Amino acid sequence: QVQLQESGPGLVKPSGTLSLTCAVSGGSISSSNWWSWVRQPPGKGLEWIGEIYHSGSTNYNPSLKSRVTISVDKSKNQFSLKLSSVTAADTAVYYCARVICSGGSCYGAFDIWGQGTMVTVSS
Amino acid sequence: AIQLTQSPSSLSASVGDRVTITCRASQGISSALAWYQQKPGKAPKLLIYDASSLESGVPSRFSGSGSGTDFTLTISSLQPEDFATYYCQQFNSYPRGYTFGQGTKLEIK
Numbered sequence: 001q002v003q004l005q006e007s008g009p010g011l012v013k014p015s016g017t018l019s020l021t022c023a024v025s026g027g028s029i030s031s032s033n034w035w036s037w038v039r040q041p042p043g044k045g046l047e048w049i050g051e052i053y054h055s056g057s058t059n060y061n062p063s064l065k066s067r068v069t070i071s072v073d074k075s076k077n078q079f080s081l082k083l084s085s086v087t088a089a090d091t092a093v094y095y096c097a098r099v100i101c102s103g104g105s106c107y108g109a110f111d112i113w114g115q116g117t118m119v120t121v122s123s
Numbered sequence: 124a125i126q127l128t129q130s131p132s133s134l135s136a137s138v139g140d141r142v143t144i145t146c147r148a149s150q151g152i153s154s155a156l157a158w159y160q161q162k163p164g165k166a167p168k169l170l171i172y173d174a175s176s177l178e179s180g181v182p183s184r185f186s187g188s189g190s191g192t193d194f195t196l197t198i199s200s201l202q203p204e205d206f207a208t209y210y211c212q213q214f215n216s217y218p219r220g221y222t223f224g225q226g227t228k229l230e231i232k
Contacts, residue, residue, distance in 0.1 A: 046210055048221040059219040095166055107173050108214020109157035113166035
């Protein structure tokens with residue numbers, strides 16, 4: 001059973017770079033799934049950040065694209081998020097998630113999520 | 124960008140009630156819509172994908188319907204564990220991208 005686990009600093013200074021990693025266990029990151037990052041500011045809704053395929057292909061939310069980089073490390077079975085020039089508005093719980101594939105088809109929904117990690121942007 | 128509007132934003136209901144939450148897309152998205160349940164301090168849980176497909180392990184009292192721009196999530200008989208916030212989410216295949224609705228908080232009456 002595939003599980004995801006986020007890790008990284010819980011506190012980032014303004015104008016700095018937020019860096020998180022999502023470790024995939026119980027399955028291979030080289031499967032036919034896409035892998036995503038989603039965030040949720042305190043008390044607010046969900047926002048998709050971007051996704052990556054094991055080939056390295058990426059797609060990003062246009063509102064964050066200039067600041068986001070997602071990469072994959074197949075040797076470690078993990079993928080990572082970097083968000084640059086952060087401000088207090090980037091304070092949120094950050095989740096990694098897997099895009100569902102079922103019955104040989106893939107659908108644009110997230111079936112497996114990490115537990116989430118809170119990142120605060122503050123000096 | 125495609126926007127999703129959920130209604131209502133909040134809802135009070137009783138155990139045993141039938142509840143319907145609506146999600147409207149700003150343009151047609153075929154059946155590329157999912158529904159999630161989120162409880163405080165927890166990650167969202169996938170309930171429905173492809174507008175009407177029930178995720179494995181999700182109770183059959185949850186159902187989804189719709190296509191194009193109008194979608195609904197129905198809980199046929201509310202259970203105590205169903206009180207949570209529900210989100211719809213759409214997928215755009217070209218260019219690839221995802222958008223969430225603003226959420227519907229379901230509370231106990």
